[in-house]
Amino acid sequence: PVAVWSWNAMIAAVAGDVMIWKGSEKTPLCGVAIQKIIAKVLKENNLPEGIFNLVTGDREVGEWMTNDPRIPLISATGSIRMGKQVAKAVGSRLGRTILELGGNNAIVISENADIEMAVRATVFGAVGTCGQRCTSTRRLIIHESVYDQVKERLLRIYDNITIGDPLEPKTLVGPMIDQQAVDTMQNALKEIEKEGG
Incomplete structure (x- = not known):
């Protein structure tokens, strides 16, 4: 803050x-x-x-x-x-x-990208501070040749992210700051689903 x-x-x-x-x-x-x-x-x-x-x-x-x-x-x-x-x-x-x-930051992952580094950067950029800072990653632009590989790795990582009490050392994602932030996130998720994501 x-x-x-x-x-x-x-x-x-x-x-x-x-x-x-x-x-x-x-x-x-x-x-x-x-x-x-x-x-x-x-x-x-x-x-x-x-x-x-x-x-x-x-x-x-x-x-x-x-x-x-x-x-x-x-x-x-x-x-x-x-x-x-x-x-x-x-x-x-x-x-x-x-x-x-308000930022709308993207990570571009090309067909020549270091996939491991790109995935780590994506998770750090999106998960750090629960995505509630102006420099948070909000969009991914992924070359079609590596899309499935990136998606699979991201899903695997996100399945293992600890959500909970921010005072616990293993927690990576704490609470949203207020109801407005929750509503914004929920609306974004609905838009992603509409677009097939």
């Missing part, structure tokens, strides 16, 4: 900028935990407290930040719809944006 933020935040810090950040309202405790870690690191290195400043809240807090002319750059991660709204609002005040929006 804080990966993209951390990349951009560290660049800003190295450049000497301070930041106000708001994590997802779906994972507020991640933001609080990260802020505590940051506070400890700053203190241990004799740096002032106000370099990283966490605010928590819902969409209204994000809108306030987006519209505040005192914040010259907004970095936002989320849906394309949200990105368009942020870009419009920030652009209207001549601010700048960094937008990480």
